[in-house]
Amino acid sequence: MIVPAKNPSETNREYAFRVISENIISLEIEPGSMIGEQEIATILGLSRTPVHEALLELSKSKIVDILPQKGCSVSMIDSDLIREARFLRITVEAALVEDACELATEADLQELEENLQLQEFYLKKDQSKLLTLDNDFHEIIYRICNKMQCHYMVSLMSMHFDRVRNLSLRSVKDLKIVSDHRAIFDAIKAKDPVAARAAFQKHMARFDLDWNIISQEYKQYISDGKN
Amino acid sequence: MIVPAKNPSETNREYAFRVISENIISLEIEPGSMIGEQEIATILGLSRTPVHEALLELSKSKIVDILPQKGCSVSMIDSDLIREARFLRITVEAALVEDACELATEADLQELEENLQLQEFYLKKDQSKLLTLDNDFHEIIYRICNKMQCHYMVSLMSMHFDRVRNLSLRSVKDLKIVSDHRAIFDAIKAKDPVAARAAFQKHMARFDLDWNIISQEYKQYISDGKN
DNA sequence: GTAAAATAACTTGTATGCAAGTTATCTATA
DNA sequence: TATAGATAACTTGCATACAAGTTATTTTAC
Structure with a gap:
């Protein structure tokens, strides 16, 4: 520990x-x-x-x-709870990125941009910092929409998801996370809610693909065995 | 107490x-x-x-x-937190009622129907029981979709909303809550996700209208004074 | 040697006491 | 009387002790 x-x-x-x-x-x-x-x-x-x-x-x-x-x-890695956490994040944040298109100020956009720069910097240098920067990126969107209490609730459940995301960073080589974030940012900056939602959903959809890899490689950590 | x-x-x-x-x-x-x-x-x-x-x-x-x-x-009645609670409920449950159209079994539909019967029964007899039945109705939908953990998180935040809903039951005479629920139920039974989402959003939209009444009648309980 | 029963060594749930900080009251001083 | 300071009476945060229940170990009986 x-x-x-x-x-x-x-x-x-x-x-x-x-x-x-x-x-x-x-x-x-x-x-x-x-x-x-x-x-x-x-x-x-x-x-x-x-x-x-x-x-x-x-x-x-x-x-x-x-x-x-x-x-x-x-807790063991539980696909049901991961599904719930993922459902909650996708559902809530897809709505948030839409709202952010209206609500984001210039200062907000700059803060997102700054975060993205760091993500791109650490992508090749230190992937362990990507997890924190990813969390920060999403948190900024909650703050832009004045939904920090929702962020606390979603974060608490997302711990199930975060553990898997950690495995994913180890096992999946071709990470598109950072470019996904830039696509979301571009849509928000362009004030295009349809594009923002689409970019976000594309981002979250990647974790569907990873699950098969993860469930085989880290079988000993997964509850039940089904799924 | x-x-x-x-x-x-x-x-x-x-x-x-x-x-x-x-x-x-x-x-x-x-x-x-x-x-x-x-x-x-x-x-x-x-x-x-x-x-x-x-x-x-x-x-x-x-x-x-x-x-x-x-x-x-x-806490005082806080419009920001009510907005967050309302946003979370609307966003999550609108997605759930869609999913419920696929997932609801015959037994699930019967449970919802039973709850609705009680709502209609107590509508004229004892409105204090409506709050519990309303909560039950929504909880059943979470259970149908296997999202009980989300239900816990949403419920915790909804306490802000529930207090206002309680005020609403006192101050707003013409309650449409029960007929709203039946419309949602009918859509789920008909496996029509578009109608289900629409019926649900119509249901939740009522609390927008109530806010003006509440904020004036119970001014002493409301934080800040703005909104 | 084996099995069952007693016991000892754990665990969390809860009660209680103290530490540290805030607020109200009382006192002293001008 | 007014004001400043000391003090007493609160509050929650935390440490500790005990209660109640589970599990592992030991003992005992056969």
């Missing part, structure tokens, strides 16, 4: 939530493995209380399963 | 969450009022811990605001 330094401005609970989340998404903690509150508390130098509260929040999205009086396990 | 009996199968935390939620949505606890953990814990006959955890979960949807070392307040 990778333990970054605690940000002084965050509470112990927020710190625990952040560290556990990052380790789950990065697969540093393996899907299906058991994690105890006391164990994590000791590693982070905290008591059980803030860790317990962090795990409670994570359990709401079923990214961890709390089994009372038994323990807490990181 | 109305305190229903504790269900033996639920934990103290779940009980606290349920009671607090119900009292907020029903406006039994007034928007803007302060609620202390110890105060609620005493009323419910619990310690602070499960109450604290319940309030933490509620704070994630901003339906309560936790002010560290100061207290916990029930």
Whole structure:
């Protein structure tokens, strides 16, 4: 488990939530493995209380399963939950990119452009930074549309999806993510909602294709075996 | 504060969450009022811990605001958050009713029909039961589409919306909710996704009209004053 | 040696006490 | 009386202890 330094401005609970989340998404903690509150508390130098509260929040999205009086396990990769997360993101964000065509200011467009520059820069240098930049890109769109509360909800569920996206970055060589983002950006800048929705849906459709590769290569992390 | 009996199968935390939620949505606890953990814990006959955890979960949807070392307040009626909740519901459920046209089995249709019968029955008898039946109707659609996790996320945000819907039931006499639901049901039964989406959007559009009435009649509960 | 029962070592749920910070009240001083 | 400062009474965040339930181990009986 990778333990970054605690940000002084965050509470112990927020710190625990952040560290556990990052380790789950990065697969540093393996899907299906058991994690105890006391164990994590000791590693982070905290008591059980803030860790317990962090795990409670994570359990709401079923990214961890709390089994009372038994323990807490990181969820296996679950195609149903990934489908839900994907459905939620596609549905919500397809509507958002349309709205963004109307709402985006010049400053907003510049912020998106800046993010895209970094994506293109790190595409060949450090793909691990792409995940963060991808998240940022989508978050900016939520902010443009004044839908940050929706972003929190979608993000929580997207953790299932993010884990797979992480696998995808390892196993799929020919990434089109960055050029997809530029197509979405171009449509928003051109104030063309039809093109924006189309570009976004094309972007998200790629993860359909990846699933077959992932499900074979990482079979040990996938629940049930079906799909 | 109305305190229903504790269900033996639920934990103290779940009980606290349920009671607090119900009292907020029903406006039994007034928007803007302060609620202390110890105060609620005493009323419910619990310690602070499960109450604290319940309030933490509620704070994630901003339906309560936790002010560290100061207290916990029930949020004022916030048009931005209502808009977000409404956007999320409309966007997600419009997509769901389309999918339900394909996925609904005979048993599913019968369950919806049964719910509709009860709605029509209670429309003139006891409107307080309509809110629950309305929630049930929408939940059945989530279940048909196997999107219960999305339902949890949308429900949490919808509490902002539900409070207003409650006001709406008081202030708006001519309710079309039940006939709206029947129109949605008919479209799903006819496996007509275009009609289903249209009927659903017509349904949700009513709350636009209600807002003006609500914002004037219940001014003291509304944050800021703008909109 | 095997199986069943007792027990010890775990887990999370909850209660309680203290720490740290905010707010209201009371007191002192001009 | 008005104002500033000290203080007492609150609040939530967190640590710790215990309760209740599960699992692994050990012991005992055959």
